[in-house]
Amino acid sequence: MRRLLCSPLSRGTERKWTLTVCVKPWNCKLPLGQCCSKQSRQYSPASTRRIRTRQTMSSSDSSSQTNEMYSNTKFPAYYKATLQLEDHDFERMISSFKEPLPAVFRLRLDSPSREAVKAELNRLVGTEVSLEGGALRACTELEWYPEHLAYSLGCDRRTLRKNPELAAFHDWVTWHVDSGDITRQEAVSMVPPLLLRVQKHHHVLDMCAAPGSKTSQLLEMVSSTVTGEEGLSACPEGFVVANDADRDRCFMLIKNTLRLRSPALMVTNHEATHLPNLNLDAILRGPELEGDAEAEASSHPVVDETGVFDRVLADVPCSGDGTIRKNPTAWHRWTPRGAYTLHPVQLQVALRGAALLKQGGYMVYSTCSLNPIEDEAVVAELLRQTGGALQLVDCSDDLPQLKRRPGLESWLVMDDKAMSVRERKQSRRDRNAAPRPEEEVSAERTAEMLEYATWDSIADESRRGLIHASCFPPSAEEASELQLRRCMRILPQDNDTGGFFVAVLRKVAPLPSFAGPTKRRYKRIQAKLAAGKVTGSSPPCMS
């Protein structure tokens, strides 16, 4: 492990600081600069400030804040009813959600210093660091990550950032993050790109990409260092189009991927539900120069009738309740309503992703939410609307050491009103504390499933406005036909991570809408283009 220490900061250019750093084992006690060579590095004032302003929070403040954070009982009540976990498993899940999330990072696949950095980290594996208030394990390899290129620390990001005793290690991490050798990324967030089966020549679309941790991972997969003349990176065959609808988050995406210096990335700022198809042939060939109408028409980026991407990642916007370990306010703010408002957007993004996917290609649909309304319900409706063109892929042989649960085949559809009714019934039951026979509890559960599991069970019009028919679970027969159990649920207690949901889909046939009216519609547009009746360069959307 190396240590980065600021030996006197000297002002360099007007806008940058020159920082002389001493590179030595991070727990080395020798005086600065006496045990190794020095290196110079420029820091912007912002990053220097980051190093200087460490502070810790008082423990009484933090414990009262903590109690307040977890006071919302709706979150556990909803998942107790919905996830169908055994009691002890559910308790483990809830207590894991209250634990801070270990900081995790992965080594860059094609970094020239990968082996050196790995060797330094491996020296830390199994050791303990003593801190005020106890010892913590320094770091462990994530055993399920291919080639053991990811590491989990014994503390969360906040402790790493704020604890003065970990300052040198934090500076070491910051140094290697800035130089692109390592990427900080939540462990579960690494799963979707790994399951996409990306190869170097692939055209990859990341539909909702900001802030870009998965984009970086995908980019590393397609653009291993291809060095051209004068050491410049030559353009790799594959590329990643990373899109996000939020302009400010697109800037973050660019900032976070810039350090990889890859020529294989294009960032777009667009609604994923309306992403246009690319006429890749025309783009790669360049503009046609002949003057006849047909050639002119083909030079327009006319929408192709089939998708052009080999791989699509739809890591959709979600309620994010799987990230509570990192962001406990999500527990505090949690209501069932969020999932119902997100469900239609998630479905539209996934449908658009399926349209842009090549036949034979793979698409991953993922969320950091545990709510089946955002997960299995979206996947089920996606499978229905694509009429057999998509199939769920069995991933049981992928990442074998990653513990996961199968997708749900049934769930309760409860909004705030239904939850209040349920809560009242429960408290009445609790007052009458006599233990009830097993059969009675199970019969009640079946009745409840029926009450909250069908569209017809919702009589209230206002609730029908919020809850879409596609939020309801399929019949047992349809669920097994759709193979929803092939979806993957990652719960926090299983791998000491956040919660996550992943579904891997393969496009085995063209989408039904492409074979019908959509094709005719685009033929009409092409004819209009050829006749010069349509001007403007952006093609209409196909959603």
Ligand SMILES: C[S@@+](CC[C@H](N)C(=O)[O-])C[C@H]1O[C@@H](n2cnc3c(N)ncnc32)[C@H](O)[C@@H]1O
């Ligand atoms: C879960 S985050 C994506 C995280 C990202 N994949 C990563 O690993 O760093 C969801 C993103 O979707 C974006 N988003 C929300 N609605 C969108 C839409 N309609 N089209 C495209 N992006 C959207 C949000 O701005 C947000 O950045």
